Amino acid sequence: MGEREARSSGRTGVDASGAQGVGPAGAQGAGRAGAGIAVEGLTVRQPATGRTLLSGVTFEVAPGESVAIVGESGSGKSLTVRAMLGLLPRGLEAAGTVRIAGERVDDDPRARARQRGGVVSLLMQDPFTLLNPLRRVGRQIADGLPRGADAKAEVPRLLAEVGLPADVAGRYPFQLSGGMRQRVGLAAALAGGPSVLVADEPTTALDATTQREVLALVRRVQRERHMAFVLITHDLRLAFSTCDRVMVMYAGRLMEAGGAAAVRREQLHPYTRALLAAEPPADRRLAVIPAVAGSVPAHDAVADRCAFADRCALAVAECRDGVPELRAVRHAPGPSADVSAVRGESGPSAGVPAVRHEPGVPAVRDVRLSACLRATELPAPPAPEPGVAPALPVTADPVLRVRELRRTFAGARRPALDGVSLTVAPGEVVGVVGESGSGKTTLARCVAGLERPDAGTILLGGADCSDYGRMGRDAVRQARRTAQMIFQDPYSTLNPARTVGAALGEALWADGRPAAPDDVARLLESVGLGRDMAGMRPAGLSGGERQRVAIARAVAGEPRLLICDEPVSALDVSVQAQILGLLAELRERLSMAMLFITHDLAVVRQIADRIYVLESGRCVETGPAEQVLDAPTHPYTRALLASVPDGSSGWLA
Amino acid sequence: MTGRSWGVFLLRRLAGTAVVVALLSIGVFGLLYLAPGSVQQTLLGTRPATPETIAAIQARYHLNDPLPVQYLSWLGGVLRGDLGTSIRTGMPVADMLGQRLPLTLALTGYGTLLAVLAGIPLGVAGALRRGRAADRLVVTAGVVGLSAPPFAVGLLLLVVFAAGLGWFPVYGVGEGFADQVLHLTLPAVALAVGAVGMLVRFSRAALIRELDQDYVVFARARGLGAPAVLGYALRNSLVPILTAAGLIVTGMLAGTVLVEVTFALPGLGSLLVDSVTFKDVPVVQALALLLTLLIAAVNLLVDVGYSAADPRVRIGGRPS
Numbered sequence: 001m002g003e004r005e006a007r008s009s010g011r012t013g014v015d016a017s018g019a020q021g022v023g024p025a026g027a028q029g030a031g032r033a034g035a036g037i038a039v040e041g042l043t044v045r046q047p048a049t050g051r052t053l054l055s056g057v058t059f060e061v062a063p064g065e066s067v068a069i070v071g072e073s074g075s076g077k078s079l080t081v082r083a084m085l086g087l088l089p090r091g092l093e094a095a096g097t098v099r100i101a102g103e104r105v106d107d108d109p110r111a112r113a114r115q116r117g118g119v120v121s122l123l124m125q126d127p128f129t130l131l132n133p134l135r136r137v138g139r140q141i142a143d144g145l146p147r148g149a150d151a152k153a154e155v156p157r158l159l160a161e162v163g164l165p166a167d168v169a170g171r172y173p174f175q176l177s178g179g180m181r182q183r184v185g186l187a188a189a190l191a192g193g194p195s196v197l198v199a200d201e202p203t204t205a206l207d208a209t210t211q212r213e214v215l216a217l218v219r220r221v222q223r224e225r226h227m228a229f230v231l232i233t234h235d236l237r238l239a240f241s242t243c244d245r246v247m248v249m250y251a252g253r254l255m256e257a258g259g260a261a262a263v264r265r266e267q268l269h270p271y272t273r274a275l276l277a278a279e280p281p282a283d284r285r286l287a288v289i290p291a292v293a294g295s296v297p298a299h300d301a302v303a304d305r306c307a308f309a310d311r312c313a314l315a316v317a318e319c320r321d322g323v324p325e326l327r328a329v330r331h332a333p334g335p336s337a338d339v340s341a342v343r344g345e346s347g348p349s350a351g352v353p354a355v356r357h358e359p360g361v362p363a364v365r366d367v368r369l370s371a372c373l374r375a376t377e378l379p380a381p382p383a384p385e386p387g388v389a390p391a392l393p394v395t396a397d398p399v400l401r402v403r404e405l406r407r408t409f410a411g412a413r414r415p416a417l418d419g420v421s422l423t424v425a426p427g428e429v430v431g432v433v434g435e436s437g438s439g440k441t442t443l444a445r446c447v448a449g450l451e452r453p454d455a456g457t458i459l460l461g462g463a464d465c466s467d468y469g470r471m472g473r474d475a476v477r478q479a480r481r482t483a484q485m486i487f488q489d490p491y492s493t494l495n496p497a498r499t500v501g502a503a504l505g506e507a508l509w510a511d512g513r514p515a516a517p518d519d520v521a522r523l524l525e526s527v528g529l530g531r532d533m534a535g536m537r538p539a540g541l542s543g544g545e546r547q548r549v550a551i552a553r554a555v556a557g558e559p560r561l562l563i564c565d566e567p568v569s570a571l572d573v574s575v576q577a578q579i580l581g582l583l584a585e586l587r588e589r590l591s592m593a594m595l596f597i598t599h600d601l602a603v604v605r606q607i608a609d610r611i612y613v614l615e616s617g618r619c620v621e622t623g624p625a626e627q628v629l630d631a632p633t634h635p636y637t638r639a640l641l642a643s644v645p646d647g648s649s650g651w652l653a
Numbered sequence: 654m655t656g657r658s659w660g661v662f663l664l665r666r667l668a669g670t671a672v673v674v675a676l677l678s679i680g681v682f683g684l685l686y687l688a689p690g691s692v693q694q695t696l697l698g699t700r701p702a703t704p705e706t707i708a709a710i711q712a713r714y715h716l717n718d719p720l721p722v723q724y725l726s727w728l729g730g731v732l733r734g735d736l737g738t739s740i741r742t743g744m745p746v747a748d749m750l751g752q753r754l755p756l757t758l759a760l761t762g763y764g765t766l767l768a769v770l771a772g773i774p775l776g777v778a779g780a781l782r783r784g785r786a787a788d789r790l791v792v793t794a795g796v797v798g799l800s801a802p803p804f805a806v807g808l809l810l811l812v813v814f815a816a817g818l819g820w821f822p823v824y825g826v827g828e829g830f831a832d833q834v835l836h837l838t839l840p841a842v843a844l845a846v847g848a849v850g851m852l853v854r855f856s857r858a859a860l861i862r863e864l865d866q867d868y869v870v871f872a873r874a875r876g877l878g879a880p881a882v883l884g885y886a887l888r889n890s891l892v893p894i895l896t897a898a899g900l901i902v903t904g905m906l907a908g909t910v911l912v913e914v915t916f917a918l919p920g921l922g923s924l925l926v927d928s929v930t931f932k933d934v935p936v937v938q939a940l941a942l943l944l945t946l947l948i949a950a951v952n953l954l955v956d957v958g959y960s961a962a963d964p965r966v967r968i969g970g971r972p973s
Contacts, residue, residue, distance in 0.1 A: 087874055117876015124874070129867040132885045134963055144875045172964045185871070387954045617848075
């Protein structure tokens with residue numbers, strides 16, 4: 001009961017502050033003409049369906065300042081900047097005021113057109129699609145130069161600014177790597193000399209090491225040019241490392257905002273906490289990754305309450321009674337005071353009001369905003385329990401033994417696999433990590449019989465499966481019962497025309513079991529889905545649900561080995577935590593071995609017992625997971641580890 | 654791209670085309686044997702079957718030699734320009750084709766020009782005004798055009814514009830360039846109507862897809878003007894449009910058969926109809942071969958067009 005009292009007294013404090021709390025735009029927007037971005041009350045609707053996709057988004061970004069908008073898919077983070085820039089997809093309408101460089105543009109298409117390129121520019125997500133594939137990159141950059149600029153001088157200068165040699169100008173996009181394309185994209189976005197730069201997940205499609213280089217470049221250029229910078233990202237730690245301030249969105253609303261360091265230290269909204277907790281750490285293994293059940297709701301489904309209330313363990317009745325406003329919670333005068341405030345709150349003397357306004361100091365930039373009614377009384381999150389990789393009997397015969405596997409694709413300059421050997425013991429989870437082009441997916445496809453190796457042997461459960469083409473029907477059947485595969489993209493791995501039940505029934509049938517409806521239901525339940533889902537088609541499922549169905553299909557026959565090719569890299573962080581939890585649970589229950597392919601060292605840390613590091617088709621390092629990740633010996637492994645965002649501001653240095 | 658790699662590319666495509674034509678020529682040669690009745694009877698036609706004429710036919714066509722030899726000697730003749738003699742008229746087939754080819758080429762070219770001039774701008778207009786009234790009109794008109802058979806359109810045009818309004822001549826080819834153009838206009842329109850429908854659909858769909866691509870949004874976001882952005886998108890929709898254009902030209906070559914008969918034009922199409930009716934096998938063979946060559950040439954042009962439009966085709970990059 002003492003806790004309850006503490007809550008209510010803390011609550012008074014919030015209410016007091018809420019009354020005087022002012023949004024940053026309200027405090028500053030009027031007085032700061034000529035500066036950065038000021039967005040107020042931004043709402044995006046789809047008139048055809050009457051749906052609202054996001055509402056009440058208010059923020060501002062000063063020149064030279066960098067702000068990250070963080071959220072999962074469906075949070076409205078991309079729509080926010082698209083609406084801000086007047087680039088909404090067809091059929092969507094925005095309302096609210098947008099000032100860019102002091103000029104109100106939300107009601108003036110001509111002002112927008114005039115500002116594009118020269119005042120505000122956008123760098124987009126996918127380097128593989130953001131450039132015109134049929135035009136030499138130099139000319140594409142030149143297309144964005146202000147009228148009268150000398151392209152012959154400016155294009156090489158811009159290329160040099162993004163760290164590319166001048167001769168890149170003569171190449172076509174398809175002749176460049178992803179990282180180089182994103183650099184070209186940056187050069188093109190900078191061609192008009194903008195004072196505001198928006199980057200929409202600019203590195204999500206890139207390898208980890210390339211991501212760090214490109215982000216460091218974007219940050220350097222932004223500082224040098226003193227641009228206002230907005231970064232859209234799904235990765236909270238990356239936002240902490242890259243930006244001065246962080247805004248967290250959920251279901252089309254702002255949930256929390258504040259300085260990157262302050263938010264990193266202490267999150268004032270349960271959603272931010274959940275999001276951060278769901279991102280697995282790369283430096284230690286957790287027993288369980290804290291995952292929140294469920295998925296991001298639609299904006300309108302939670303129009304009358306806190307959007308996170310239904311998934312929030314701390315929700316009280318008031319949370320479902322009206323939408324909580326985003327309010328100033330406390331200043332952060334200094335890190336030590338901030339931390340002590342947090343400690344004081346979770347300790348026994350929690351009655352002290354945590355909110356302290358220092359009169360006369362309008363340090364709006366340091367104001368912590370939260371849309372949680374209980375922002376000041378959130379209990380300290382429990383420290384996640386460390387996990388230990390289970391000890392395995394070393395005597396058992398391996399379920400998979402790969403020896404000297406080689407594969408060269410026609411027309412490729414170097415082999416995709418250049419003599420890779422590995423073993424997987426029964427019940428063991430073996431991680432294979434590397435960047436794109438390292439051969440890790442080719443390895444998985446060879447083991448699954450989807451690709452034929454040029455040389456080398458694959459022994460699955462003792463049987464030679466090096467060439468599925470030459471195996472008899474029974475041998476192939478046996479191999480498929482031994483090893484099953486799940487793929488990266490849950491959107492393309494299920495047949496859209498078949499119901500979930502039909503897909504699973506087929507998998508059971510392929511295993512030689514008559515598919516009684518009850519078996520399908522049991523299979524669904526084993527991956528955490530409801531029985532009623534059997535009648536649905538993939539189009540009606542979320543990404544996480546689809547991946548669960550794909551996993552259910554793969555484990556229907558209880559294979560001894562599950563080949564997982566980047567099974568969580570297409571999913572949101574919270575869903576990723578759910579799926580990793582599911583895989584860990586299935587592994588335990590079915591004592592199934594896994595060959596786990598991933599580029600993400602934090603993910604592999606959570607699940608793998610042993611790790612192989614691949615680079616350019618060769619295995620450069622192998623060993624128990626802790627050993628490889630804590631004491632890497634190969635420089636490539638070290639480079640991979642350094643490229644995992646740790647949330648510190650020194651990460652990009 | 655260097656001139657040398659262009660040369661290599663062209664040589665490769667030419668060699669491919671040559672192989673296709675050589676394979677098809679076997680089929681064309683086989684027409685002689687597919688015709689009903691004996692080969693001698695077919696080649697004799699209406700002439701009396703005296704021992705002398707039969708001997709002459711057998712000597713001329715090497716009918717006593719094994720089939721491959723017959724084919725090779727036929728092919729040798731074709732390569733020297735000797736396409737045989739028409740059974741119906743007794744004239745050398747090459748001369749008959751030579752007289753009629755220009756008209757059919759002119760008609761096809763004119764029809765294609767009309768189709769491109771009408772179809773692509775309409776498709777672009779539809780794509781830019783997607784979902785609005787103008788777009789729906791364009792799409793509907795395209796469907797109507799696509800579903801109207803050329804001979805029916807031809808008859809309708811004749812009734813309305815030639816017989817009714819008297820703006821165009823009813824038949825004949827005319828004298829002098831302007832008069833010829835006037836005479837060919839209605840047949841070319843009849844040919845073009847279906848092609849316009851197809852081009853509208855292809856160019857509209859291609860442009861809509863391109864306008865939704867990231868690079869178009871990116872180009873807009875960094876301040877490129879509307880004409881430059883449309884230029885980006887149009888250039889990228891060229892490959893499907895070229896594909897459609899190639900199909901259209903080959904379709905028109907086939908369509909001339911009906912349209913030339915409808916408008917009483919002495920082109921290859923009407924020659925084909927007459928020759929088939931009279932079982933004039935050497936002419937039919939020569940026409941089939943000629944059409945094969947024309948269609949192969951069109952496809953070659955489209956291939957060259959692809960590589961001119963898309964550097965990934967000629968430099969061999971993976972499309973991404």
